[in-house]
Amino acid sequence: MPLLVMKFGGTSVANIDRIRRAAKRVGVEVAKGYDVIVIVSAMAGRTNELVGWVDEISPLYDAREYDAVVSSGEVVTAGLMALTLQEMDIPARSWQGWQVPLKTNSSHSAARIEEIPTDNINAKFGEGMQVAVVAGFQGISPEGRITTLGRGGSDTTAVAFAAAFGAERCDIYTDVDGVYTTDPRITDKARKLDRIAFEEMLELASLGAKVLQTRSVELAMRYNVRLRVLSSFEEQSDDAGTLVCAEEEIMESNVVNGIAYSRDEAKMTLISVADRPGIAAAIFGPLSDAGVNVDMIIQNISEEGRTDMTFSCPTNQVARAEKALQGAKDRGEINFHDLVADTNVAKISAVGIGMRSQSGVAAKMFQTLRDEGINIKVISTSEIKISVLIDRKYMELAVQSLHDAFELDKTA
Template sequence: MPLLVMKFGGTSVADLERIENAAKKVQKEVDRGYDVIVIVSAMSGKTNELVGWVETTSKLYDAREYDAVVASGENVTAGLMALRLQEMGVPARSWQGWQVPINTTSAHGSARFVSIPRDNLDAKFAEGFKVAVVAGFQGVSPEGRITTLGRGGSDTTAVAFAAAFGAERCDIYTDVDGVYTTDPRICAKARKMDKIAFEEMLELASLGAKVLQTRSVELAMRYKVRLRVLSSFEDTDETSGTLVCDEEEIMESKVVSGVAYSRDEAKITLVTVEDRPGVASAIFGPLADAGVNVDMIVQNISEKGHDDAHPGAVTDMTFSCPVNQVERAKKAVEDARAAGSIVYEDLVVDSDVAKVSVVGIGMRSHAGVAAKMFSALASENVNIKVIGTSEIKISVLIDRKYMELAVQALHDAFELEKG
C-alpha cells in the first residue's frame, strides 16, 4: 500500500476535541487507500509543564530521568490518538520510541537519529493495521534509556520516518495553512506559496521563519522527502498547504521567494584587532566552544588605521549573534584576551538590531537583487549596518525599530504579493 506520514503539533492535539479532529484527517487518508504513520507531539503546554516539574524536583537533574519524564507527554497523545482512531473503526495502535525502535545517540535532551528499523511496523501493517501512531520527539539510546531529540524533535521524527519508509509525502499539520512570502502579522500583503524549494525553506527556517524546524528541512532535503505544510484547523485536500520539494518540481522560480526576519539580534565589534594570520580562528574558536551561534561576520580596516599608537596592521572584526547570547560571547572573547590569544582595544555591543533577509533560488541566475534591496531600504531611510550574502540569500542588520518597515518595503519592492 502507498504510505503517508502525518505529523500533528502540540496545538493540533491540544485537547480531546482537537485529537478527534486530527483523527478524522487520518481516517480520510486511510479511506483514500493509504497506510499512515502518524507522528504526534505532546498536548500544547504539556512539555513545558513536565520540564517545570523536573526543575522543581531537582535543580541538578539527571538528564536520563529528565528525558524519561519529558517524553511522557508524547506517549499520552499517541495512546489517545490510537484510541480515538479505534473508536472510529480504523485499525490503529500506538508506538513509543523504544518499541519501534527509534535508535538514537546517547546525548540526552538533544539526541540524534542513528536508525529506524522497519521490521516491527511493517509486520503490523502486514497484519492489517492501517495506522501506526508514533510518539514524536523521542527514541532509545544504545544503553536502552529513553532519549529526547530537542527543539523541533517531532518535525524531525516525521521526516526521518518518511525517509526510512519511503513515504509518498510527509504532511506537517500545524496552526498555519502553509508557508507565506513573509509573516502575515507584519505584512498584510503576504501570500501563501503553493510550492517552495528545500533550499529556500532551509534558509527561511534558519533565518527566523518558525513554520518548520531547520533540522527537519535539512533531513528532508538530504533524503528528498516531499513535505507539505498545512493547517489542522481547516478542511484540506491534496492541493492544500505549501509543498516543500526539490527545485526541479517547481516550473519557474521567482527571483525572490520570501522575506524573513529575526528580531532579537545583536552586533558585536572588536576594535583594533591585530591583523595577522590566525586571528579569526583565535576569535571564533572560543565563541564556538562557548556555544555562541555566530551569523554574519565582517572584517574591515580599523578606524584607528596606522599611526604611532598602532604601528602594526590592525582591523575591526564585527559579527552578529542572538541577543540572549551576548554575555556568553563577551565572556568568551574577554577570556581569550586574558589568555593572550587575541589582542584588541575595545569591545562594542549593539543589542538593538534586527536581521532582515530576502531569499530565492532565482538569485542564482539574476543580477541586480542586491541593488533593488538596498534601494528599497534607502527609500525608507533605513540604514544598513552589516551585509551578508550567500548564493540564494541577502541579509542585512538594521536598527530594530525599522524591522517591520523594512519587511514591508522589501515585500513590495519584489512584488511578492503576486503569484
C-alpha cells in the same frame, strides 16, 4: 499499500476535540488506501510545563532524567490518538520511540537520529494494523536510555520516518495553512506559496520562519522527502497547503520568494584586535566551543596592525560570547581594546532560488531600505539569500517595504 506520514503539532492535538479532528483527517487518508504513520507532539503547553517542573526540582538536572520526564507528553498524545482511531474502527497502535526503535546517539536533550529499523512497524502493518501512532521527539540511546531530539524534534521525527519507510509524502499539520512570502502578521499582502524549494525553505527556517524546524528541512532535502505544510483547522483539498519539494518540481519561481526576519539578533564588535594570521581562528574557536551560533562576520580594514571584527549572534547568547572572548583574552590567545554588544538590531533576509540567474536583487534591496531611511549595519550573502542587520525599530517597515519592492503578493 502506499504509505503516508502525517505529523500533528501541539496546537493540533491541544485537547480531546482537536485530537478527534486530527483522527478524522487520518481516517480520510486510510479510506484512500494508505497505511499511515502518525507522528504526534505533546499537547500545546505540556512540554513547557514538564520542563518547568524539572527546572523547579533541579536547576542543574541530570539530562537523562530530563529526557525521561519531557518525553512523556508525546507518549500521552500517542495513546489518546490511538484510542480515538480505534473508536473509529481503524486498527491503530501507539508506539514509543524505544519500541520502534528509533535509535539515536547519547546526546540527551539534543540527540541525533542514527537509524530507524522498519521491521517492527512493517510487521504490524502486515498483520492488519492501518495506523501506527508514534510519539515524536524521542528515541533510545545505545545505553538503552530515552533520549529527546531537542525542541521542535517531532518535525524531524516525521521526516526521518518518511525517509526510512519510503513514504509517498510527509504532511505536517500545524496552526498555519502553509508557507507564506512573509509573516502575515506584519503585512496583509503576504501570499501563501503553493510550492517552495527545499533550499529556500531551509534558508527561511534558519532565518526565523517558524513553520518548520531547520533540522527537518535539512533531512527532507538530503533524502528528497516531499513535505506538505497544512492547517489542522481548515477544510482540506488535494492541493491544500504548501508543498516543499525539489527545485526541479517547480516550473517557475519569483526571483525572491520570501522575506524573513529575526528580531532576536545582536551585533558584537571586537575593537582594535591584532591583525595577524590566525586571529579569526583565535576569535571564533572559543565562540564555537562555547556553543555560540555566529552568523554574519565583518572584518574592517587594518590600520597600523589593528582591526575591528564584527559578528552577529542570537541575543540570548551574548553573555556566553562575552565570557568566551574574555576568557580567550585572559589566556593571552587574543588581545582587543573593547567588546561592544548592540542588542537592538534585527536581521532581515530576502530569499529566492531565482537569485542564481537574476542580477540586481542586492541593488533593489539596498535602494528600498535607503528610500525608507533605514541604515544597514551588516550585510551577508549566499547564492540564494541576502541578509542585513538594521535597527530593530525599523524591522516591520523593512519587511513591508521589501515585500512590496519585490512584488511578492503576485505570482511568478
